[in-house]
């Protein structure tokens with residue numbers, strides 16, 4: 743068990759760091775060479791739904807530090823385009839756009855890259871401020887942009903997997919997905935922390 747005694751850290755920061763370092767999935771990700779424990783959420787969801795096929799063109803939104811793209815690249819996917827507001831270290835078979843997904847120029851760059859988009863993945867979450875309402879509002883409003891982008895640009899029978907939070911705007915997200923997609927499932931992977939309000943919405947066009 744790793745313990746942190748640094749005086750400059752607040753109690754909650756110490757607890758977060760301690761929990762992070764002692765989390766078995768953080769340790770497992772490190773051991774298997776993945777950049778984050780988030781990889782196990784994508785793996786678990788795909789085991790359940792089996793929607794990822796190596797010939798698909800995939801957009802990975804909110805990709806950094808990169809474990810979802812890493813997972814896809816290791817599985818043999820060749821057409822992966824990752825996008826994040828923060829820089830991401832290079833990965834084999836992964837192109838990267840450094841920018842804000844909600845920016846029209848960034849969306850234009852994505853559309854220039856692929857004629858056909860088979861899958862949109864989004865693990866986008868804004869930096870937390872401690873104000874839970876505000877945090878879920880900000881992340882969920884980006885989620886609505888992702889849904890709209892996927893609805894307009896996914897190919898027929900294309901898939902969307904998108905993170906959202908239980909809270910502000912979640913009803914709007916579910917309503918949008920029901921109106922515009924033929925399949926919609928809400929998934930809380932076991933690998934997602936129990937105390938986190940994050941959920942994943944899976945849709946088929």
Ligand SMILES: C[S@@+](CC[C@H](N)C(=O)[O-])C[C@H]1O[C@@H](n2cnc3c(N)ncnc32)[C@H](O)[C@@H]1O
Pocket residue numbers: 777778780781803804805806807808809810811825826827828841842843844865866867868869884
């Ligand atoms: C939970 S992390 C994603 C982890 C990633 N799936 C992985 O496997 O490593 C959420 C990411 O969303 C990114 N993000 C937040 N707002 C964004 C935006 N407007 N456009 C693009 N990326 C954004 C953050 O910078 C952060 O890297």
